[in-house]
Amino acid sequence: MYRQFAGEDYLIDAKDLRDLLNALCLSAYGSEGGFSLETARSLLAMYDTWHLGVVSSEEASKVWAFVKNWKERFDRFDKDNSRSIDSLELRRIFRDSGFSLSLASSMALSVRYGGRLGSIGFDDFILLVAKTKRCYDSFISFQANPKEDATVNLEQWMEAALYL
Numbered sequence: 001m002y003r004q005f006a007g008e009d010y011l012i013d014a015k016d017l018r019d020l021l022n023a024l025c026l027s028a029y030g031s032e033g034g035f036s037l038e039t040a041r042s043l044l045a046m047y048d049t050w051h052l053g054v055v056s057s058e059e060a061s062k063v064w065a066f067v068k069n070w071k072e073r074f075d076r077f078d079k080d081n082s083r084s085i086d087s088l089e090l091r092r093i094f095r096d097s098g099f100s101l102s103l104a105s106s107m108a109l110s111v112r113y114g115g116r117l118g119s120i121g122f123d124d125f126i127l128l129v130a131k132t133k134r135c136y137d138s139f140i141s142f143q144a145n146p147k148e149d150a151t152v153n154l155e156q157w158m159e160a161a162l163y164l
């Protein structure tokens with residue numbers, strides 16, 4: 001299926017990735033993921049180290065593994081079966097994944113992606129975890145030593161933050 005969506009150049013851009021992930025969700029879960037182009041862009045950015053706007057089939061399969069992993073958490077922590085994640089469920093998900101997120105950060109994410117009611121649907125959920133992971137990984141890449149603050153100049157910060 002990856003080849004089919006990659007086209008003749010064997011590379012997968014954000015639009016290809018969106019269509020591929022929706023098709024994979026349909027085949028795995030019986031319903032499309034409802035992924036937006038913006039979510040596909042952020043998923044692609046996680047593996048697009050050199051900012052080329054494309055990923056390989058192998059990288060696309062890693063994106064799919066990432067989506068499956070977080071879909072499992074989304075389903076498991078959506079205790080009220082609302083098909084959406086509220087701020088409390090979001091904090092539990094991050095805690096379960098071993099990713100410590102401050103109360104202020106998780107509240108900001110809830111409002112940013114879930115509106116005033118903090119109700120986050122699946123597509124926005126995947127978008128926010130992709131951006132959060134990329135944001136975290138960017139910081140790590142600027143750290144000289146683990147557990148220390150990172151040193152980053154304005155140009156590096158802008159490039160990293162604008163490609164989340």
Ligand SMILES: [Ca+2]
Nearest residue numbers: 078082084085
């Ligand atoms: Ca819920």
